[in-house]
Amino acid sequence: MLSESYQNLLKQLAAHIPASRLITDPLRTLAYGTDASFYRLIPKVIVKVENETEVRAVLNACRELKIAVTFRAAGTSLSGQAISESVLVLLGIEGWRDYRISPDGSEITLGAGILGADANTYLAPYGKKLGPDPASINSAKIGGIVSNNACGMASGVDGNSMGTVTGMRIIFADGIVLDTRDEDSRKAFLDRRKEMVERIVTLARRLGSDKDAVARIKRKYQIKNTTGYSVNALIDFKDPIDIIQHLLIGSEGTLGFISQVTFRTLDTPTHSATGLMLFPDIAKACEAVWILKKCRVSAAELMDRTALRSVQDKRGMPSYIKDLVDEVTALLVETSAGDGATLQKQVDDIKARFDDFPMAHEFEFSTDPVQADALWDIRKGLFPSACISRPKGTTVIIEDIAVPIGDLKHCLLDLQDLFKQYAYEETIIWGHVFDGNVHFVLSLDFADPDQIKRYQTFMEDIVALVVDKYDGSLKAEHGTGRNMAPFVRQEWGESIYDVMREIKDIFDPEHLINPGVVINDDPQGHIKNLKPMPRAHDLVDVCIECGFCERNCMSHGLTLSARQRIVIYREMARLAASGQDPLRLERLKKDFEYYGDRTCAVDGLCATSCPVEIDTGELIKEQRQGQLTPTARYIADHVGQNMGVVTSMARVGLGLLDKTHDLLGTERMTALTSRMRTLSGDRLPLWMPAMPTAARLVVSRSVTRNQADKVVYFPACINRTMGPARGRKTGPLTGTTEALLEKAGYNIIYPQRMEKLCCGMPFASKGMAAITENKARELGEALLSASDGGTIPVLCDMSPCLYHMKQTLDSRLRLFEPIEFCLEFLVPRLTFNKLHETIVIHTVCSAKKMSLESDFKRLAEMCADKVVTVDITCCGFAGDRGFTVPELNAHGLRDIKSLLPPDVTAGFATSRTCEIGLSYHSGIDFQSILYLVDRCTR
Ligand SMILES: Cc1cc2nc3c(=O)[nH]c(=O)nc-3n(C[C@H](O)[C@H](O)[C@H](O)COP(=O)(O)OP(=O)(O)OC[C@H]3O[C@@H](n4cnc5c(N)ncnc54)[C@H](O)[C@@H]3O)c2cc1C
Ligand code: SF4
Ligand code: SF4
Numbered sequence: 001m002l003s004e005s006y007q008n009l010l011k012q013l014a015a016h017i018p019a020s021r022l023i024t025d026p027l028r029t030l031a032y033g034t035d036a037s038f039y040r041l042i043p044k045v046i047v048k049v050e051n052e053t054e055v056r057a058v059l060n061a062c063r064e065l066k067i068a069v070t071f072r073a074a075g076t077s078l079s080g081q082a083i084s085e086s087v088l089v090l091l092g093i094e095g096w097r098d099y100r101i102s103p104d105g106s107e108i109t110l111g112a113g114i115l116g117a118d119a120n121t122y123l124a125p126y127g128k129k130l131g132p133d134p135a136s137i138n139s140a141k142i143g144g145i146v147s148n149n150a151c152g153m154a155s156g157v158d159g160n161s162m163g164t165v166t167g168m169r170i171i172f173a174d175g176i177v178l179d180t181r182d183e184d185s186r187k188a189f190l191d192r193r194k195e196m197v198e199r200i201v202t203l204a205r206r207l208g209s210d211k212d213a214v215a216r217i218k219r220k221y222q223i224k225n226t227t228g229y230s231v232n233a234l235i236d237f238k239d240p241i242d243i244i245q246h247l248l249i250g251s252e253g254t255l256g257f258i259s260q261v262t263f264r265t266l267d268t269p270t271h272s273a274t275g276l277m278l279f280p281d282i283a284k285a286c287e288a289v290w291i292l293k294k295c296r297v298s299a300a301e302l303m304d305r306t307a308l309r310s311v312q313d314k315r316g317m318p319s320y321i322k323d324l325v326d327e328v329t330a331l332l333v334e335t336s337a338g339d340g341a342t343l344q345k346q347v348d349d350i351k352a353r354f355d356d357f358p359m360a361h362e363f364e365f366s367t368d369p370v371q372a373d374a375l376w377d378i379r380k381g382l383f384p385s386a387c388i389s390r391p392k393g394t395t396v397i398i399e400d401i402a403v404p405i406g407d408l409k410h411c412l413l414d415l416q417d418l419f420k421q422y423a424y425e426e427t428i429i430w431g432h433v434f435d436g437n438v439h440f441v442l443s444l445d446f447a448d449p450d451q452i453k454r455y456q457t458f459m460e461d462i463v464a465l466v467v468d469k470y471d472g473s474l475k476a477e478h479g480t481g482r483n484m485a486p487f488v489r490q491e492w493g494e495s496i497y498d499v500m501r502e503i504k505d506i507f508d509p510e511h512l513i514n515p516g517v518v519i520n521d522d523p524q525g526h527i528k529n530l531k532p533m534p535r536a537h538d539l540v541d542v543c544i545e546c547g548f549c550e551r552n553c554m555s556h557g558l559t560l561s562a563r564q565r566i567v568i569y570r571e572m573a574r575l576a577a578s579g580q581d582p583l584r585l586e587r588l589k590k591d592f593e594y595y596g597d598r599t600c601a602v603d604g605l606c607a608t609s610c611p612v613e614i615d616t617g618e619l620i621k622e623q624r625q626g627q628l629t630p631t632a633r634y635i636a637d638h639v640g641q642n643m644g645v646v647t648s649m650a651r652v653g654l655g656l657l658d659k660t661h662d663l664l665g666t667e668r669m670t671a672l673t674s675r676m677r678t679l680s681g682d683r684l685p686l687w688m689p690a691m692p693t694a695a696r697l698v699v700s701r702s703v704t705r706n707q708a709d710k711v712v713y714f715p716a717c718i719n720r721t722m723g724p725a726r727g728r729k730t731g732p733l734t735g736t737t738e739a740l741l742e743k744a745g746y747n748i749i750y751p752q753r754m755e756k757l758c759c760g761m762p763f764a765s766k767g768m769a770a771i772t773e774n775k776a777r778e779l780g781e782a783l784l785s786a787s788d789g790g791t792i793p794v795l796c797d798m799s800p801c802l803y804h805m806k807q808t809l810d811s812r813l814r815l816f817e818p819i820e821f822c823l824e825f826l827v828p829r830l831t832f833n834k835l836h837e838t839i840v841i842h843t844v845c846s847a848k849k850m851s852l853e854s855d856f857k858r859l860a861e862m863c864a865d866k867v868v869t870v871d872i873t874c875c876g877f878a879g880d881r882g883f884t885v886p887e888l889n890a891h892g893l894r895d896i897k898s899l900l901p902p903d904v905t906a907g908f909a910t911s912r913t914c915e916i917g918l919s920y921h922s923g924i925d926f927q928s929i930l931y932l933v934d935r936c937t938r
Pocket of ligand 3: 553554555556561562565599600602603604605606607615616618
């Protein structure tokens with residue numbers, strides 16, 4: 001039960017924000033409240049905000065009621081700065097997405113909710129990119145990147161937000177808005193917030209007059225530093241508005257809300273070369289950094305021997321790594337230039353400088369992007385490797401320190417000694433050595449008080465080492481958060497810490513914005529509210545809750561993302577194992593049924609961006625299997641055994657529906673069916689005008705030509721049942737495919753007793769393992785026989801079925817879905833005549849997982865003058881869920897209409913069910929690509 005003040009807050013907010021975006025239930029407050037750090041706070045209220053007016057409403061209400069509030073972008077923060085036990089304000093997925101680029105690409109203005117990687121996609125045509133480059137750039141949003149002053153391998157201390165932000169729109173704790181790019185806004189702010197501005201100017205003056213402090217700040221920011229506030233803003237800038245703007249950078253959401261940011265962009269190098277340099281030990285590697293500093297080097301990444309060992313078996317890693325002695329340390333070095341000749345000069349220069357330098361192995365620089373990518377992927381794989389190999393049930397802690405480069409060698413040796421002393425074995429060290437910045441990870445079991453105690457004393461030793469011995473940064477990139485807040489005073493000393501406290505007081509006098517972060521008087525703050533990581537299921541135990549899966553998870557923003565499903569699953573496992581709070585467990589279980597299970601598309605796209613390749617859909621499928629009732633199992637078995645009858649009945653049903661549609665017309669049919677669905681309590685499936693007509697029965701053909709001309713055609717059961725949408729001139733897909741294959745000179749072999757066959761995927765998605773296996777076995781046998789033991793290629797006309805077949809059927813079978821098949825078997829035999837039209841293509845999830853996106857575009861471009869792709873991850877139709885949980889499909893395709901140019905005439909995909917939803921939500925007729933290929937070939 002919420003306290004009175006939170007209830008009052010909800011009442012006030014209800015006047016400004018729709019109830020659907022004010023969240024208080026136990027499942028979503030836990031799921032949405034979790035970030036990538038190892039801290040856990042559960043918010044009382046979550047507010048999803050879509051515009052500045054809503055942010056101001058929240059800030060005003062919270063101020064009036066004295067309630068704390070925390071902002072959240074993508075929640076990939078590692079130091080505990082994006083969590084709250086009070087009000088958590090989440091950037092919604094609709095707003096915050098506007099951007100504009102200056103004509104020459106030298107500046108970009110971005111909404112706070114835009115992913116860093118998307119910003120770089122917008123800039124790519126200009127040959128430009130953002131300066132900040134955190135490893136999490138694919139998932140982190142602009143609001144979070146700037147608020148954490150996040151950066152990575154190449155940005156250094158000049159390319160981060162501090163060095164590249166040129167303007168900002170800020171909402172302060174009292175709701176006042178400042179646009180630093182707008183003269184009127186600047187003037188109005190100086191006028192309205194006189195006292196605040198005067199205090200900032202006085203503070204800057206006071207600090208500026210302290211020569212020692214100024215020298216220290218300058219020295220400390222020569223390397224990366226995100227501990228405490230960006231006090232360099234007070235000495236690097238004179239104009240109070242410029243000071244304010246730069247203080248917001250790295251302030252971790254504790255000084256105000258950032259709604260828009262303008263960046264100066266950087267050139268993207270056109271030529272680069274990568275080399276793996278191996279040194280006899282860590283000391284020599286650190287000495288090499290000084291030499292590399294004199295060369296044109298854009299990135300230099302250190303990997304110690306333990307790190308190298310953890311990835312030495314990966315593809316792309318030179319085989320000799322395994323045989324190197326224990327002390328060897330690597331630097332992965334990249335040099336970039338605007339043209340090939342300059343690049344070669346740079347490579348020669350690096351090589352010459354290392355002629356006489358002791359190396360553990362010879363090195364070469366490669367300009368081959370495949371080789372370079374393989375090496376960088378290995379470097380990026382260090383962290384996931386550490387996550388995967390950690391004991392189950394433990395939490396991963398990633399540390400992020402920096403010391404002056406001259407001290408790096410000694411600091412790293414000291415670090416290695418500390419690991420030994422604390423028995424943190426197999427702890428890997430890697431990092432951006434040009435910035436004196438290294439990372440290391442620990443895995444701890446927070447359920448064990450001894451391990452917490454050991455971590456606490458280890459941290460004290462780390463602080464002593466980094467601060468007292470080397471005057472370095474306790475957090476170089478990841479932000480102070482809760483993790484380092486108790487040590488900010490120790491790192492910066494009393495007087496500069498006082499300046500930081502005053503900054504907080506000036507911006508947020510009542511300390512209501514993100515309390516406990518950056519400034520925290522509790523010396524134990526870093527070991528409180530630790531997140532439990534109980535063992536829950538082998539499929540997800542290695543999850544680190546980083547959130548990288550969210551950008552690909554189609555239910556993210558509607559119900560739960562993959563990460564959030566795992567968070568709830570873990571909590572349910574913890575409660576079940578401990579026996580604590582059975583009521584809460586029951587409630588979570590009940591709510592998970594819809595939020596976790598029913599709205600998961602089980603498309604597995606989450607695995608494609610997960611550093612440890614977790615497919616949360618597999619977990620959900622397994623859960624569905626466990627929940628099947630005996631009746632459901634019986635029906636599934638019956639359907640599976642009688643596919644022929646079921647597909648015939650479905651054809652009859654579709655035929656009847658089509659006749660009724662014809663009789664009633666679209667409007668009345670829509671009204672009638674939606675009323676019936678409502679009356680059934682949404683148990684009846686949704687009817688849409690894009691509904692298919694009945695397909696025709698497919699009959700087998702005899703084979704007459706020689707083997708080179710044969711193809712086995714397996715029409716998926718969906719295409720054997722569903723014909724084109726009403727009113728289309730084309731016939732069922734099976735007929736078109738037959739005609740196309742014959743046109744290309746192929747004889748078609750149909751598998752025996754085809755009407756009974758199904759790949760089993762529809763059963764798999766419902767967790768029906770036994771019938772899935774049976775169907776796969778039957779189909780495998782039929783295809784092996786039809787394809788002469790796998791010698792004749794097999795075409796399946798649905799990508800999802802083919803993907804499932806590739807995973808389940810005999811590896812001798814040569815299986816092709818439409819895109820691959822056309823490119824390999826039809827393109828060489830047919831003449832393509834491009835249509836003078838603009839078409840849109842959508843690569844369905846299974847084709848994405850088979851990396852067919854660019855192949856699809858290539859094929860479509862042979863068929864039409866202009867091909868548009870839409871930036872949609874998964875359409876959310878998910879087999880039959882488009883009919884039974886239509887909000888999933890509507891969510892997946894919520895942007896499609898706005899993404900389509902007005903001249904698009906037709907859409908193409910490779911999955912019949914996805915095409916229904918795509919047609920319905922886009923208003924464009926989507927069909928199989930096979931129709932298009934047939935239409936434009938001779
Ligand atoms: C595997 C992994 C690797 C990482 N690698 C790097 C790396 O290489 N370099 C690096 O620097 N970081 C790294 N990080 C940390 C993190 O991803 C970055 O700091 C990232 O920029 C955070 O962005 P976010 O959108 O997730 O922000 P969030 O975590 O949501 O928020 C970050 C902070 O900003 C505040 N905030 C968010 N939006 C706003 C807003 N609109 N206005 C005001 N305050 C706001 C929040 O309150 C919070 O304090 C990594 C994280 C993970 C999980
Ligand atoms: S499933 Fe993977 S990507 Fe998603 S939170 Fe877990 S580890 Fe990160
Ligand atoms: S299977 Fe799809 S919907 Fe389910 S968690 Fe993964 S990405 Fe999200």
